[in-house]
Amino acid sequence: xxxxxxxxxxxxxxxxxxxxxxxxxxxxxxxxxxxxxxxxxxxxxxxxxxxxxxxxxxxxxxxxxxxxxxxxxxxxxxxxxxxxxxxxxxxxxxxxxxxxxxxxxxxxxxxxxxxxxxxxxxxxxxxxxxxxxxxxxxxxxxxxxxxxxxxxxxxxxxxxxxxxxxxxxxxxxxxxxxxxxxxxxxxxxxxxxxxxxxxxxxxxxxxxxxxxxxxxxxxxxxxxxxxxxxxxx
Numbered sequence: 001x002x003x004x005x006x007x008x009x010x011x012x013x014x015x016x017x018x019x020x021x022x023x024x025x026x027x028x029x030x031x032x033x034x035x036x037x038x039x040x041x042x043x044x045x046x047x048x049x050x051x052x053x054x055x056x057x058x059x060x061x062x063x064x065x066x067x068x069x070x071x072x073x074x075x076x077x078x079x080x081x082x083x084x085x086x087x088x089x090x091x092x093x094x095x096x097x098x099x100x101x102x103x104x105x106x107x108x109x110x111x112x113x114x115x116x117x118x119x120x121x122x123x124x125x126x127x128x129x130x131x132x133x134x135x136x137x138x139x140x141x142x143x144x145x146x147x148x149x150x151x152x153x154x155x156x157x158x159x160x161x162x163x164x165x166x167x168x169x170x171x172x173x174x175x176x177x178x179x180x181x182x183x184x185x186x187x188x189x190x191x192x193x194x195x196x197x198x199x200x201x202x203x204x205x206x207x208x209x210x211x212x213x214x215x216x217x218x219x220x221x222x223x224x225x226x227x228x229x230x231x232x233x
Contacts, residue, residue, distance in 0.1 A: 019176065020121065020176050020177060020178045020196075020228075021121065021122065021175050021176045021177070022121065022122045022123070022124065022172060022175040022176065022177040022178075023116060023121060023122070023123045023124075023177070023178055023180065024123075024124050024125075024126050024168070024177050024178070024179040024180070024190075024195060025123060025124065025125045025126070025147070025179075025180050026125075026126065026127060026179070026180060026181035026182060026183070026186050026203075027125050027126075027127035027129060027134060027137075028127065028129060028203070028204070029181075029182035029183065029202070029203025029204040029205075030106070030180055030181055030182045030186075030200060030203055031105060031106065031109050031125065031143075032100075032103055032104075032105060032106070032137060033103055033104050033105065033106050033202075033203075034096075034100045034103040035057055035060065035203065035204060036057075036099075036103070037096055037099035037100035037103050038060065038064075038096065038099075038204075039054055039056075039057065039060050040095075040099045041092055041095035041096045041099050042054065042060075042075070042092065044095055045077075045088070045091060045092060045095070046075060046076070049076075049077070051075060051076040051077070052076070058206070060204075061204060061205055061206045061209070062206075063075060064204050064205070065183070065184070065185070065205075066128065066183070066185040068089075068128075069084050072084060072088060093133075097133075100137070101140075104141075105141055105143060106202065106220070106221060107220070107221065107222075108220060108221030108222050108224075108225070109143070109146075109221060110143070110146070112221055112224075112225060113143075113146040113147065114146070117146070122148045122149075122175070123146070123147045123148050123149075124147065124148060124149040124150070124151055124168065125138075125147050125149070125150050125151060125152075126151045126161055126164060126165060126168060126179070126189070127151070127152050127153075127161060128152075128153055128161045128164070129152055129153065130152055130153055130154070131150060131151070131152030131153065131154065132152075133152070134150050134152040135150055135152075138150070151164055151167070151168055152164075161185070161189055162188070162189055162192055165189045165190075165192060165193045166192065166193065168193065169193040169194070169195075177193070177194075177195040177196070178190075178195060178196040178197065178198060178228070179195045179196070179197045179198075180197075180198055180200060180221075180224060181197060181198075181199055181200070181203075182199065182200050182201070182202065182203025182204050182205060182210075183199075183203065183204050183205045183210075184205055184209060184210065184212070184213055186199065187199060187210075187213040187214075187215045190215070196215075197213075197215040197216075198215065198216050198217075198218060198224050198227060198228070199213060199215050199216065199217045199218070200217075200218055200219070200220060200221065200224055201217055201218065201219055202219065202220055207219075
């Protein structure tokens with residue numbers, strides 16, 4: 001799909017503002033296109049241990065999920081031999097930080113966030129990633145000030161973001177929110193905090209897996225914008 005022009009985003013979100021007051025963005029797989037960095041990082045670890053590597057994005061999507069510890073178990077890591085918290089998670093982060101340097105933002109993030117800022121719709125990033133890493137990745141891409149708030153974790157272990165989302169909701173009790181995400185976990189988080197959810201099948205979970213949630217599923221952020229317009233007609 002061809003990218004919508006900025007004027008089209010403004011039209012869509014002038015209407016959206018009547019329905020939603022806050023957009024919550026997932027980060028990895030929704031804002032940052034870093035799946036290849038994830039594949040490259042985990043494959044280094046798998047190969048070093050004689051475990052089968054992931055051949056492509058489809059294979060990665062088939063096993064990736066939260067909590068990340070369970071994902072590691074499915075890949076064959078033995079926590080009796082190597083502790084997840086002290087060995088495996090730090091190793092993955094060190095590899096990911098190198099591999100993700102050139103990971104781009106998804107097309108559509110910049111014009112969509114800009115349009116939202118113009119009309120005063122607030123935006124938060126909500127992620128299971130460490131908050132310091134989030135800010136560094138956004139700053140490196142000139143995108144840190146595109147968002148009003150950055151909600152990340154205080155650890156590198158990526159247990160999920162349900163508790164973080166509950167804290168977000170407590171801080172924003174009256175906000176009518178929609179969460180934009182790319183995983184089944186994002187849909188579950190949205191439900192827990194009483195937010196709508198739109199799932200984007202360009203990230204860590206396949207369209208087939210996302211469609212099992214019952215939330216709207218779109219191919220990219222441009223289709224997401226069009227869907228939001230249709231929701232509020």
